[in-house]
Amino acid sequence: MARTIAKDHDQKRSHILDTAAKKFATEGYDRVSMTKLAAACGVSKATIYHYYTSKEAILFDALDTYLHDLRDRVCALDVESEAPEEALYHVVREILMAYEGSDEIHRVQTTNLSNLSGDQQAILRVYQRDLVEFLSKVVERNAQGVFAGDKEKLRGITMSIFGMLNTYYMWEHAATRTDRETYALLVTDILLRGVRGL
Template sequence: MARTIAKDHETKRALILETAARVFADQGFDRASMNMLAEACQISKANIYHYYSSKNALLFDLLETYLMQLRDRIAGLDASGLTAEQRFRQVVHEILAAYQGRDNEHRVQIAAMHVLTDTEQVTLRGYQRDLVRIVRQNIAQLSPGDLARDKPRLRSVTMSVFGMLNWFYMWNSSADRAERERYATLVCDLVLGGLEGAAHSGSFPNFPGSEIAADKTA
């Protein structure tokens, strides 16, 4: 007979993931133990193992849940009736809003994703690339001249947007929604005001690190 799922299964899972993000971020994934996590969750270690067979399995679920939710939130925006500029502004504002309160997950993503298997990392990077692709497509629809067809230059503009958003996220994590809205508007104004110049500047190399940089966003 298959084991029945407890009514509070998802509630406990969410508690474990939220707590694990904080413990892994504060202690470092290598130093954090399941005992530490159980104490922080105020549940038994056996209870955690009921959900996850190992610390690495917990790490993967933590990062997959975070990145999938982020990707789905941006991909699910309703852009009906919006102009290309309005769609771009909508996406940029929503990304910065979605970052709010997710400092721990972001820190764990940067510091610990490398310990996962290659297959697991490919899965997680797929969510990251989906997010990058959404922003790149929005920029391409706004771009004058040949910028939309110049893949290296378009990629660099796209990653510059993430660079600005991640700068604010890393250094102003306590900012409230209003502050995030103001900064998102600034980013949009800078990008929209600079696209004409980016379209007509000199040749731009396809830096080999640009695809790796895409994996570090969100």
């Protein structure tokens, strides 16, 4: 007879992933054992192993959940009917809003991909690539032919936007929603008008 899934299975799984992200971010992935993680979660080591076979499996699921949800949230935006500038602001703003409350897992993402297998890293890179391509299309609409098929330049601009957003996110932990909206507008203005046009 198949084992039934407990009603609070998803809740416990989320608790393990959230706790792991905090421990990995504050103590370092290499210093957090399954025993230490179980204690931090307030469960037995056996319970941790019931959900995950290894620490690597926890790391992968935490990053997979985060990046999958981020990709789906941003790429689901319906910006085709919006004016190019409005669409750019909409996407930039949504990325900043999606980052809200994700300090630990965001830090884990930037420092721990190398702890995963090549196949696992490839899965996560698909989410990242989808995000970059989505934003690139919005940037290209605003460029009005300036890139003329220069995909490298378009990618460079797109990655620069992500660089600005990630840096702001890492430095401005206490930013309010209004702060994020204001910064999203600043990023849009810098891209479209340059510093002299602000």
